[in-house]
Amino acid sequence: MLRIRRIYDNVLPVNKSTLSQVQEILRSQFPAIDPKEIETIAEKLRNPFKQRFRMILFVAESIKGKVHGFALLLHEPEIRFTYLDWIATASARAGAGIGGALYDRIRQESLALKVGGLFYECLPDDADNCPDPAELKQNQARLRFYERYGARPIVDTAYESPVKPEDTGMPHLVFDDLGTDRTLRKTFARQVVRAVLERKYAAYCPADYVDRVVASFRDDPVHLRPYRYVKPETVIKMVESRSTEQIALIVNDRHDIHHVNERGYVESPVRVKSILKIIEPSGLFTRIKPRPFADKHLTAVHDADFVSYLKRACAEVPAGKSLYPYIFPIRNKTRPPKEPSVLSGYYCIDTFTPINANAYLAARRSVDCALTAAREILDGRRLAYALIRPPGHHAERRSFGGFCYFNNNAIAAQYLCAHGKVAILDVDYHHGNGGQDIFYRRSDVLTVSLHCHPKFAYPYFCGFEEERGEGEGEGFNLNIALPEALDGEKYRNALSRALRRIEEYRPQFLVIGLGLDPAKGDPTGTWSLTLRDFAANGRMIGALGLPMVVVQEGGYRTQTLGKNALAFFRGLIEGADQWADSRHAPTHRIHGVVLRDGVVPEDGPRVRRLVEVTGFFHPDEIDVAEELVVERLQKGNASGYHFVMADHYGRLAGYACFGPIPCTASSFDLYWIAVHPDFQGRGLGRRLLVEAERRIKAAGGSRIYVDTSQRVQYASTRAFYESCGYHLETVLKDFYAVGDGKAIYCKARI
Template sequence: MFKIRVIQSSSFPASKERLDQVQEIFRQSFPSLTYYADRLPSLLNDPVYHGYNSVLFVAERPLGRLDAFALFLYFPEIKFAFLDFIAVRPGIRGAGLGGALYEAVREYCHRIGAKGLFMEVQPDDPELTPEPQQLKESQQRIRFYEAYGVRPVWNTEYDYPVGDPPTHAYLLYDSLGKEKPLHRADAQQAVRMILTKRFGHVVTTKEVDRIVASFRDDPVQLRPARYRKQSPPAAEVRSHRLDNPYALVHSETHKVHHVPERGYVERPIRVEALLEVLQPLPFFTTLKTKHYGEKPILAVHDRDLVHYLQTVCAKLKEGRPVYPDTFPIRLPERKPKELAVQAGYYCIDSGTPLYKKGYVAAISAVDTALTAADEILAGRRMAYALCRPPGHHAGRKYFGGFCYFNNAAIAAQHLSRHAKVAVLDIDYHHGNGTQDIFYDRADVFTVSIHGHPDYAYPYFTGFEEETGTGAGLGHNLNLTGKPGTGEEAYLKLFQRALDRVLKAGTEILIVGLGYDILKGDPTGLFALKPETLRKMGQLLTSLNLPLLVVQEGGYNILNIRRGSVAFFKGIAEGLAVR
């Protein structure tokens, strides 16, 4: 058994080991092209430089061994793709690996909206391929592609010998299940792009012009089937080889934390609304949470805080929440003896109740974030941790703002053992808890875009002069907006944040997502629309970083529905053009 995985960047923690194996197979399979194996990290990580997007598909066994790979190039400006290489580890035969990889490539093309897929093969004609073994392999390869309705482009000079020594190649075309013919203008545009961007080191400009001009038929002619009685129709693209690219992780346990009091807006319907609109989208794989225990929480939060929340919640009666109402201003080291009174010792506001099942739900939210984090470590491009209760207002020794444990910070701590992590908080309210936890650390860069503390909770933190302390000096950034901040002003702040994230050498980005930045939220004063979230999603994808999105605030249900769809569609659109 094997699983097809997609690798789009060598900076993903799990991708580095896989890429090493791909390079090994490449050098064994194409010993005359070992230099190209060395280029693979650059191809994946720097699409702007190369002029196309590169994607690796790997066939992976349960213990992490790779047995085959395919390298795929995509030219987003013309929406055509090119299959560069397919290779199986030497010594492995008859496992169906090549077919599985090709079907995965076709499925991926369909997913990103590619118009068609091209590839080169050695000609299956004896006069162009006189070496018997090469000829046999070429005939087998073209016979395989014919089963998908794929045939060589005919009546052109693409097989014109180029390079030193000169070599011949046939250009094959896969319409990806569409019966629509390949028009000359599209073919000429694609061929010029392939020859100049991919093969510009061996093909001269004069040769490119000659080959492109040789496409005279409209529509372009394909060679009749040679290995079948008649040319088969274009094979339908089947969606069965690839997992959906994004993980959506949630836990039903959040429902036990329901404070049905007037004015308490952090309600279970928030998660239910998100699941209702996101699960039908074609790019999410829904996963349940795993349990991680107390250790990851204690790596971030003070043991006394954790023990207090566990103890007091267990002692409360069902339906009888306790709200903090007395806060130590001058003598925080003096802790009251009564559990109910201690609420003001550990909490920063009077609006976050202690509830019978609050601790259980908070643990579940942490597990949700950690499960999603492990999906990132396993190579997932994006994972959405649908956490409830939220977490970014919970600091090392305190809770508040509807938050008990800091889900994003706990995930960042977990991931920081493997890569350089940044946390970008885009909730309307300052991520004071996340700042508190990492304020004196250099290994996790924290940035928060939020309403100015003069107008927005938690009021006493989030000023731009707060940049870190000790080893963490310069590793915390606060960007603030005034009431009524619209798209133009906000996206300028957002781009500043992204620039700093890249400058920090980030390898994994955690995004604290709050829909309370949208106009009409009962707790926020910005004037953003869902379209802004779509643009933000596109910009995040352009960073080419693994994204762990952790749910924070947002309390207008209509905004939650519209904003979430816009944001994740923006990420999906960004992936298609990266």
């Protein structure tokens, strides 16, 4: 069984393997290709407009990932045409229908992009221009195949004329109107030909040749060669709309064993059934059976003693009974309670999440579902949905609550982060306290939660905006706490802020904690989001263009659950397609940076960590960097040290330290300027320098001196100062060590 899959980048290990197989097919089938062109495919996918074309790669592969063919399409969005650069099958699969399936997919994509036509080259199919019988037969078969779709070579132009006198067998330019019966207009054709020759053949076609070929398109409409191989009435006219890759749907097939019948327990099995009833007939999803995963994935985010307790306690509760915590002992880890009814409160955060015989079994299966969804993403899918209950986002490292036992989205994020940075976006009405707790001191997983303010909503004790992370995780937790009453427009304003933060983080994967409880009428919420709002939210999130795992969290109004879920996923697909069809070079602009001139006691350790992580400075220098902050805190202006600190969502992203040079009239020293590696190359260093210069000038300074090492690793630092208008005044040879001189730069008249 084969599937046709689009490859967006080479971030995933599975995509690296796929690209390697594509490159091998190119080498074996087209030995005359420049090896450099083959090697740059991955780079062109990552930087789509570097060659002034957007590259789109489709592969036909087996379920086990063996590539049997591929098609590489170039898209020009301004002139609005597509160009089929390569279509090839592995030699062993020739004639198996793979080429036809790939061409159908290319036509669907082109039509969806609303282009004026699909173009490509074919070698000549007449004996005068192709004397080799075997090649002639192959060329004729290829043009016969394309004629079935109405695609024919352009004639009565100079496109086939040789670039050099010795050139022979020049290709035809073929036009496919994509079944629209659209004629090829002269102006459009000229633009297409110029773009192809100037961009694709820039190193081969001189300007006068390009001008001559373009000028040769005189007929309007441009002439196409008459049908040579098929009858016009047999041409395949229909092009189906682009077939969207189906979303992997992994349903907890054991969710209904966890059925708590107490009155008011809204986390019931009907939630999953009401969603499935609406989304499955849509055709957007394909069911994937959950796979079993080892317990090590649980204990990667939850304490082992907590996992052991939950497993044991659930097994000990009689069938049909539930144990609710009613005493909450102070968390003394060395002296936990012995009584089961009391011990539940040692690990639980509320009074309404029960321990019962099936809670562990259902929650454990939810974990398998979330991990299966993550595995589908690593296997090359762009979207996977774990439709599960019980939910998980309130489960912390060593506690459960809020109907949640294990933190499914955190476990999925932990699984993915072995392959790149991960962001968790929690869009449940209630705060995602579990993810915050688990990743609060880590920088490899960004946690973002939009929720009703904890002064109004569960869990009440956390979710405040000042909670931004600690230590290495400082700045990697973003809480957006929202009012008790909220409509869709105001929600989208907050969502925009969350998505900007995620874009800045530049993760490889996104895990979405999908709460449907922001909906109007939800029994656990107070907001009023409608069907249209969920669709709009999905479009905004999908436009990030990231591989996404969606994990079901809350949502308890069963009358609208399925409709809202379907609207969200339709929006998610539309947003992903919008991203795929547009320019999406990564932005280097940093949002959310705040500059301040005061230092606080926490800045000493922050500065130390920042300077250490740059890797540029000796231990003695690192000590000095922290000491300057301490001296400023102790002596204020009298210390002679002034700071500009750059905070990014509560995290120190960079800083500059400067001060007046004693015994001079208006000269200042720039003692330090350091930027965290995550922010280097994005303009923050220059921004800090400009701000320091502004403050020095305001203080009466007219000259700034800065010194740095002459070692090779400081070449970029020296280039930075020179690009900012600093001139080398002198070099003190062997100042730091033999062969390591001090370069002194100066900027005057600031």
